[in-house]
Amino acid sequence: MPKVTYIEFDGTERPVELPAGWSLMQGATLNGVDGIEGECGGSCGCATCHVYVDEAFLDKLDPPSETEEEMLDCTSSPREANSRLSCQIKADPRIDGIIVRLPETQS
Amino acid sequence: MFRFDPYSPAFDADPFPAYKTLRDEYPCFWSEAAGMWVYSRYADILTALNDWETYSSAKGNLVDELPGRAGATLGTTDPPRHDRLRALIQKALTMKALDHLVEPVRAVARGHLDALAGAKSFDFVRQFSSKITVDLLFHLFNLPGEDRQEVRDKAVLMVQTDPETRQKGPQHIAAYEWMTSYAAGLIAKRKADPGDDLLSNFIIAEIDGEKLADREVQMTVTTLLMAGIESLSGFMSVFGLNLADHPDARRALAADPARIPDAIEESLRYNTSAQRFRRCLTRDVEAHGQTMKAGDFVMLAYGSGNRDERQFPNPDVYDIARKPRGHLGFGGGVHACLGTSLARLACKISFEELLARYPDFARVEAELPWVPSSNFRSPMRLELAVA
Numbered sequence: 121m122p123k124v125t126y127i128e129f130d131g132t133e134r135p136v137e138l139p140a141g142w143s144l145m146q147g148a149t150l151n152g153v154d155g156i157e158g159e160c161g162g163s164c165g166c167a168t169c170h171v172y173v174d175e176a177f178l179d180k181l182d183p184p185s186e187t188e189e190e191m192l193d194c195t196s197s198p199r200e201a202n203s204r205l206s207c208q209i210k211a212d213p214r215i216d217g218i219i220v221r222l223p224e225t226q227s
Numbered sequence: 228m229f230r231f232d233p234y235s236p237a238f239d240a241d242p243f244p245a246y247k248t249l250r251d252e253y254p255c256f257w258s259e260a261a262g263m264w265v266y267s268r269y270a271d272i273l274t275a276l277n278d279w280e281t282y283s284s285a286k287g288n289l290v291d292e293l294p295g296r297a298g299a300t301l302g303t304t305d306p307p308r309h310d311r312l313r314a315l316i317q318k319a320l321t322m323k324a325l326d327h328l329v330e331p332v333r334a335v336a337r338g339h340l341d342a343l344a345g346a347k348s349f350d351f352v353r354q355f356s357s358k359i360t361v362d363l364l365f366h367l368f369n370l371p372g373e374d375r376q377e378v379r380d381k382a383v384l385m386v387q388t389d390p391e392t393r394q395k396g397p398q399h400i401a402a403y404e405w406m407t408s409y410a411a412g413l414i415a416k417r418k419a420d421p422g423d424d425l426l427s428n429f430i431i432a433e434i435d436g437e438k439l440a441d442r443e444v445q446m447t448v449t450t451l452l453m454a455g456i457e458s459l460s461g462f463m464s465v466f467g468l469n470l471a472d473h474p475d476a477r478r479a480l481a482a483d484p485a486r487i488p489d490a491i492e493e494s495l496r497y498n499t500s501a502q503r504f505r506r507c508l509t510r511d512v513e514a515h516g517q518t519m520k521a522g523d524f525v526m527l528a529y530g531s532g533n534r535d536e537r538q539f540p541n542p543d544v545y546d547i548a549r550k551p552r553g554h555l556g557f558g559g560g561v562h563a564c565l566g567t568s569l570a571r572l573a574c575k576i577s578f579e580e581l582l583a584r585y586p587d588f589a590r591v592e593a594e595l596p597w598v599p600s601s602n603f604r605s606p607m608r609l610e611l612a613v614a
Contacts, residue, residue, distance in 0.1 A: 139270075141277050146559075149552040150538070158553070161563030162276075164310075165317050187314045194323060210277070227322070 122211040126153045126171075127221045140213065144206035144220060145169040155222035162207040167194040168226040169206040174219035178202055181209060197223030229253065232260040233290065233503060233526075234393040239597040239604060242502065243543070246531035255515040260393060261290065261601065263505060263524035264517075267531040269538035269555070271514065275506060275527055276560035279305055282506035282525060284562055290505050290526060290601035291388050291395050293403045299446035302504075302562055309561060312439070312447070315432045319425045322568040328367070332573055335362040336580040343613075348591055351609040356463035357383075357456075359577050364455040367569075369424040370413070381405045382456040388601045403449075410448040414441075426451075451565075459570050461500035461598070461605030466574060467581075468609055469494045469545060471590045476547045481586035484579050490547040491574050495533075495556025497545050500605045502530035504558065529555035530604065585613045 121137040124147050128134060138147040148156035148169070157168035164187050173181065181204065184192065188208050192199050206220065229248055232238055238245060249256055249267035256265045266272050275282040285305050287297035297303045301313050318324060339358045343349050361379045365372060384402035388395055395403075414430055421427040430444055470477040470490070480487050505524050512519045519525065532555045534542040539551060557564035564570070591610035598605050 139274070141274065143277065146273065146277075146553060152552075159322070160567050161557045161559045163313070163317075163561055163563040163565070165313075165563070165565070165567070166321060185310065187310060187317070190314070190318065191321075194321065 122213060122216045122218075124211060125217070125219045126155070127219065128153070128155050129222050129224050138211045140211055142211050144171065144209045144211065144218075146207075147211065148206065153222075155226070156206055157226045158207060159227070160207075164188055164191060164205060164208055167191045167196070167205065170195045170197065170199075170223050170226060171204055171206045171209075171220035172200055172223065173202045173204050173209075174221070175202060177215055177218045180215050180218075184208065195223070196225045196227050230260065231256060231258040231265060233258070233601045234260060234388060234390050234599075236390055236597070236599065239390075239599055240595070242530060242604065243534055246528060246534060249528070250531060250535055250537075255517045255519070257517070258526070261526060263290075263526050264519050265526045265528060266514075267528045267535075269532040269535035272527045272529065272532040272555060273553075273559060275525065276558065276562070279561055281509055281512060282527075283509050284309075284506060286507035286524070288504050288506070288562070290503055292505075293385065293395065294400065295407075295442070296446050296450070299440075299443050300450045301447060301565060302450065303446075306561060308434075311434045312443070313565065315429055315434075316425065316451075316565060319428065320565060320569055322572070325568055325572055328363070328569075328572060329576060331366055332359070332363055332576045333580060335359055335366075336577045340580060340584045346613070348610055348612040351467045351611050352460070352464050352606060353608065355581070356460040356467065356577075359573065360456050360460040360463065363459075363569075363573055364452065367424070367455070368413075368426050368451075369422055374409070378406075378409065378452065379456055381409075382453050383598070385453055386457050386603050387599050390599050406449050406452060407445055410445050410452065414444055414448060454564075454566060455569070458500060458564075458603065459566065459573060461603055462495070462570060463574055463577060464605045464609055465498050465500055466491065466494045466578065467611070468590070468595075468606060469497065470578075470582075471588055471609075471611060473545050474587075474589075476545065477582070477588075478586070479547065480578070481582040484582065486547060487575050487578050487582075488571065489550060491571060491578075492551055492554065492556075493545060493547050493549050496539065496549070496551040496554035497533070498604065499529060499533065499554075499556035500603050501556070501558065501564070502604045503528050503602055527558075529558060585611075588613045 126134040160166040381402040596607040
């Protein structure tokens, strides 16, 4: 199963393995990684699963959709060049080992 | 021989024992009564929700689909068309965009509570939850007020199924048809004289330079009315029921209303009104030793996934301190409920007002009449005694 490391805002590292096809938002909410909320249930309808993707993995992701772009403008913590919504990133072998950093606030 | 019958009135009243049998013994079950497979474990449901290419919504998402809906609404379209349609509406329904509704909802809730002055008991469904949701939707969509009762009555009927014939009955189809013509009338009015409301924006929207198809607009507006009115008031009613049945939780919320949002999440987990939806397989799938064929329908029992002990410890305990992240109360994935923020906001404010007025209330009837529905679960009537 692909591995994902969430780095919480306080620096705590939270490695999680999740089934291929599950989103990084789901990997966090189902494993008690509290810095991700996922209020809309994964429909790209809020911006409470905001993460900063480690630069080494950024190019391996599909670019954000128009809707994700719009929602990224609504993040509670500042949007950076590596900001993404974790509900839009599906675990798969191509991004095994991906590291994402969590923002200070989600809402 | 275990039978899973989502049409039986006993199941409407209490589906949870049957769900447990499904999860423990038949995690991929062929239900003769429903004519489809049933997923009941949390992980299987989530896997299906994540894989819309295999578990398609384009053949309808209601367990008993209404004629003409499949392929023409958000819930019955797959990406990429779905995503483009949804983007047209979604921005108007984010938490931030709904700030302007806080005070109107509060005023509406207070008004309906004022109307109860002096009563020793009242019907929470008829006199509170449905009143608020109808007022809220009429406000949001800027609809003419005189139609309120009729729209509400039809919305309630169209979500139902007949327990005898195990399908939509003529009265349910008639209610649905009434709602589609109501939607068509609204659309015609908005086309002639667009406002800046959510409906007008959707009606005049274009995708890739093309207007939306008339049927798409009509079916989507019909669904927004149905979900906005009946799904929301259904959930508010089960939330009210949970607080009647769990006095400690109710007192905790009355003492500290800041905990209401946590209780809403727990009620969404414990007994969401959106119990079951369906998908259609686009390829053969093997699960738990069964082979399901392309073209078969699969019921996703959210209400069961939310009680799955593999995911939520002590799932049958109602615990407002649980903070049940990842619950399926609004479904999940690309088709997760469009109105999550609206629902949360409406419930929070309504219950702030309700508990300020009535910190204590109790159920009058031990047995409740439940909406007969293969999809949804909520009481038809919830008489509450107030001090």
